[in-house]
Amino acid sequence: MSSYNKIILMGNLTQDPVLSYLPSQTPVCEFGLATNRKWTNADGTKKEDVCFVDCKAFGITADNINKYFAKGKPILVEG
Secondary structure, X not given: OOOOOXXXXXXXXXXXXXXXXXXXXXXXXXXXXXXXXXXXXOOOOEEEEEXXXXXXXXXXXXXXXXXXXXXXXXXXXXX
16 A cells, blocks of 8 residues: 655744755755744643754755745745
């Protein structure tokens, strides 16, 4: 049986994207993403959880992220 995995993250960049190239001259962009969620416990206390994710993009997507995004900008990642 095969499986299917998909993730959609929306958050802010934690640092400026870093562009580099593979030996085949394919662009690679590395960036950090911070997502958070807020909720209220059963006893009424408010909580917040932050998740930091390291991401890599390849090809034209890498070029576009490097060109148009910077630290603190919101971004939606699907993969």
